[in-house]
């Protein structure tokens with residue numbers, strides 16, 4: 356790279372706009388969407404779609420609710436021509452869907468293009484020629500007048516050819532290709548000449564499409580360019596103003612949104628941003644951006660994964676795991692503070708609430724994604740995510756201080772493995788740490804009896820491999836069992852919950868104890884279909900864990 360890029364690259368010129376209203380506007384309704392997946396998207400593939408894939412993509416677009424679909428560049432290949440014929444002859448185009456095809460402004464290509472559409476109920480013929488200086492000078496070798504004349508002659512020919520087929524409702528679309536790099540006054544002059552030639556009316560509008568063929572400036576510059584056209588175009592009431600942003604600077608979505616604020620009625624793009632180079636603007640992101648502002652996008656992504664898999668299959672291109680709204684990881688939080696906030700936000704939701712869950716701009720359920728994948732646990736995670744997964748997958752609702760204690764256990768594991776931990780693996784770790792804490796004391800059974808106002812208990816246990824029967828009494832089974840064990844620990848708290856429902860429900864008991872020589876407290880957990888057994892198991896688990904955690908014992912184990 357150059358030390359001084361200024362010697363090779365020039366900044367994009369500022370736009371000298373006198374009036375600019377777009378910065379203070381908001382988008383309150385969806386634009387007309389035009390999908391060019393089967394044209395701009397298709398021409399950008401290693402291997403353009405075959406007829407079967409094209410049809411699958413077309414049907415997916417129809418299902419989503421796209422009403423204008425650019426289906427081909429019919430003069431480019433027999434596959435494209437035949438595809439247009441297939442849609443028309445097999446009557447595959449729904450009444451409310453309009454197909455569109457693209458052609459260069461060259462006579463033989465225009466003739467072939469119109470021929471491909473014969474018999475269509477309604478069709479958009481899209482013609483383009485580049486208008487920016489480098490293209491005029493280097494590609495076409497044409498003057499300004501010649502470039503304008505090229506557009507006017509092409510439109511004139513399309514008018515003649517289509518008027519010969521009045522059975523079709525013809526719509527013209529003109530694109531000054533490379534619009535955003537063209538001198539604004541010249542782009543305006545060419546578009547006005549096209550409008551005069553086609554002679555649209557308010558009921559038979561013409562589409563003027565303004566491509567950022569190569570995105571070369573910040574989106575505010577594009578918005579100024581669009582607003583300039585919106586204000587200055589002749590017969591604006593007879594024109595549908597369209598934008599076609601590419602993503603070379605990574606800001607196509609912003610450019611499209613600002614373009615709509617600036618007066619565009621229509622947006623052209625591709626699903627998930629496929630298209631030449633860095634892609635066309637992503638229609639899915641645009642639509643769901645509107646949705647999250649409470650605006651109906653008119654496109655249905657209730658099963659976004661199914662759409663994604665079809666698009667990946669048709670284009671043979673993978674979607675990035677962090678792609679907005681659809682990527683495999685976009686509804687996933689790894690970091691502890693995010694997991695904690697999401698868990699609290701989801702728990703706080705009540706029916707009818709507006710969506711304001713921290714860190715989630717959209718409810719994953721609205722696009723057919725589930726909460727299950729929202730939270731993942733790795734070494735960056737905290738107690739919130741761990742607790743969420745165990746609750747969501749195993750119905751285990753842990754007391755808060757146990758969450759803190761167990762997250763330390765998980766942290767040790769993730770530090771050692773460096774890997775993500777699944778809900779199943781968490782459950783295994785939980786079982787190993789708490790439920791299997793049956794050494795040195797293991798419970799084999801118990802017998803309870805009333806003992807005046809107290810309860811008496813006999814514990815049948817094995818201590819260091821020796822069977823023993825221990826007796827104690829207290830004001831409840833836990834106090835009695837603690838007494839039977841010789842009160843090696845002090846019970847600080849006790850909770851019992853059910854795990855599962857109905858006949859399969861089991862009791863899970865949590866006992867928190869303190870013991871001489873250990874700082875703070877230690878938890879024990881018991882799981883059993885009998886609630887008393889669960890609580891005694893929890894006490895023994897806590898006692899065993901407390902012993903293992905005393906400094907002397909820990910030193911012994913380390914040795």
Ligand SMILES: CC(=O)SCCNC(=O)CCNC(=O)[C@H](O)C(C)(C)COP(=O)(O)OP(=O)(O)OC[C@H]1O[C@@H](n2cnc3c(N)ncnc32)[C@H](O)[C@@H]1OP(=O)(O)O
Nearest residue numbers: 395398428430431432459460461483484485494495532568
């Ligand atoms: C920004 C975009 O995405 S525009 C769409 C681009 N998509 C495609 O091109 C995909 C399909 N295209 C094709 O298959 C081929 O280009 C075809 C079949 C249409 C035409 O092929 P060819 O006749 O071989 O011409 P080619 O594509 O190389 O075009 C170059 C010629 O067309 C001229 N040309 C290019 N674009 C246009 C245009 N929009 N209008 C008029 N002439 C044009 C060039 O100036 C050049 O002329 P020259 O031969 O006199 O120097």
Ligand SMILES: CC(C)C(=O)C(=O)O
Nearest residue numbers: 483530532533566568
């Ligand atoms: C033909 C036009 C609309 C185009 O694809 C572009 O300029 O990117």
